[in-house]
Amino acid sequence: xxxxxxxxxxxxxxxxxxxxxxxxxxxxxxxxxxxxxxxxxxxxxxxxxxxxxxxxxxxxxxxxxxxxx
Numbered sequence: 571x572x573x574x575x576x577x578x579x580x581x582x583x584x585x586x587x588x589x590x591x592x593x594x595x596x597x598x599x600x601x602x603x604x605x606x607x608x609x610x611x612x613x614x615x616x617x618x619x620x621x622x623x624x625x626x627x628x629x630x631x632x633x634x635x636x637x638x639x
Contacts, residue, residue: 606632 610628 603632
């Protein structure tokens with residue numbers, strides 16, 4: 571019985587994981603978000619220009635740009 575519960579829980583986790591991947595794949599990304607991400611990754615206005623922009627820095631900058639618009 572415990573084994574059945576374990577397999578059931580694993581099945582639910584797999585379904586949630588692959589369902590989330592599928593939904594992420596079919597969700598369109600707006601051109602504004604793509605452009606903002608490209609600008610941040612290019613470090614056009616990144617404070618850490620010498621060391622490069624990390625993912626966290628890119629997200630913070632995108633939040634600032636969104637709040638300023």
